[in-house]
Amino acid sequence: MKSIRHTLIAILIICISGCYSEEQAKNDFKEGISFYKTNDFEQAFSLFSKAAEYGDRDAQYNLGMMHFKGEFTEKDPKQALQWLTKAAEQGDSQAQYIIGYFYRYGVLGTKDPAQALNWLKKAFEQGSPKAGYAIGYMFQHGELGEKDPKKALSWFTKAAEQGDADSQFGIGVMYAYGGGVRKNSKKAVEWYQKAVEQEHLGAQYALGLMYFNGEGVFRDTNQAIQLFKKAAKQESPHAFHQLGVMYGYGDQVAKDLKQSKYWIQKAIDKGYKESSKVWDRLELWRY
Secondary structure (H helix, E strand, C coil): CCHHHHCCCCCCHHHHHHHHHHHHHHHHHHHHHHHHHHCCCCHHHHHHHHHHHHHHHHHHHHHHHHHHCCCCCCHHHHHHHHHHHHHHCCCHHHHHHHHHHHHHHHCCCCCHHHHHHHHHHHHHHHHHHHHHHHHHHHHCCCCCCCHHCCCCCCHHHHHHHHHHHHHHHHHHHHHCCCCCCCHHHHHHHHHHHHHHCCCCCHHHHHHHHHHHHCCCCCHHHHHHHHHHHHHHHHHHHHHHHHHHHHHHCCCCCCHHHHHHHHHHHEEEEEECCCHHHHHHHHCCHCC
């Protein structure tokens, strides 16, 4: 009698699992995304869970992130890691990158740079340029032991060639200041320009300085101002301050204290301490 009961249960399980198809899992995932976008995390969590249990990679990733963020559930990095690992083992580069982040920053309690490097390499191999940047940064700043500028440059270059703007900017900084490589202002300008083409804030400001100072390029104040203003549109306090100083002292532009006041005030509002000194020195409250 027991054997018959067990057989019936087994048949029922097979039937139930067979009734839930890959297509239904994909549909549940898509429906879950729709609920997630409207902040209905309960429905999203339920649908992601069903699809994830079936093995849908995207659902596993999203379910893991909900556990990580504490959306409709308590924050649970360990549970998040379990689901992210399932997605990562199916080749999800974003899941691999996030796992690398977990180990790099000690989300689970202890930092593990070697594990971080392992997962970030997997993510890069699956087509994640930002993972290459993260690896380069780890070598540059000694997160894996001694600082290694050569390996940093190598990884930045790999990621930059895949279009990663942070890496392009990072290479520019290395050449601009001679950080582990021979200083080369022209190469710095070339790499900054690539990042600027992707609206990279740091590169906009840095390239503006190169044009302002005539480093690696002929001095071009108009080009410098355009770049500083692009950075200012992205709320760069450095760009606010630079513009304020230029107009305040008439440095390569016509002196304009009203313009200076406008930019210096924006920098002060962002907490840029040097701007307060300029404000007092030029008595900008008068304008």
